Amino acid sequence: MNVIDAIKTRQSCRNFNGEKPPLELLNEIAELALLCPSACNSQPWKIYLVYDNEKVEEVAKSTQDLGMNKFASNAGAFFVVADQNAKLMIGAGLKFDQNHFVKYDVGELIAYLTLLCKEKGLETCILGWVNDKKLKNAVNYSDNEVCNVVIAVGYSDIPLRKKVRKPASEKIVVI
């Protein structure tokens, strides 16, 4: 699969079949995703690869407040992505707040993770509906990290949906 095919066929999966991807495969994906770019190469992130079945269920539960994201219980694993404090190079550090680019950096990482999963035959759903307290209990991430999203990962054979997007003409301005 090339990048264009991965972009065209990645879709949020809400019908995982419960099958667990091999840990080695998830680890390989996480390592490749770490090749993504970040401001000043600051790499202000950590990936918690949640694989243990009890922990997987705990993370799923942390996304299910108010009856949301029930399908997350059928994911095989989660990538929990943590933002860390960035340390920019001196010039950039003078101009910008140290954490000015962190959300962009972590967004890059998430995009890499989801597209790599697609390339490797796995489906994903990015979940932002997260209860911080439950997620921290499950993952025990450090106090100076922030986890705003988790990525559910697993298998599914749901057919490709039509992409619903605003017209490119509204979103691309050629000057």
Ligand SMILES: Cc1cc2nc3c(=O)[nH]c(=O)nc-3n(C[C@H](O)[C@H](O)[C@H](O)COP(=O)(O)O)c2cc1C
């Ligand atoms: C930051 C972020 C948070 C999201 N949170 C959720 C979520 O909690 N539950 C869910 O079902 N989908 C969630 N999504 C998936 C979006 O709804 C989905 O990406 C969007 O509707 C486009 O559909 P597609 O991913 O199938 O192309 C989230 C996506 C992003 C990028």
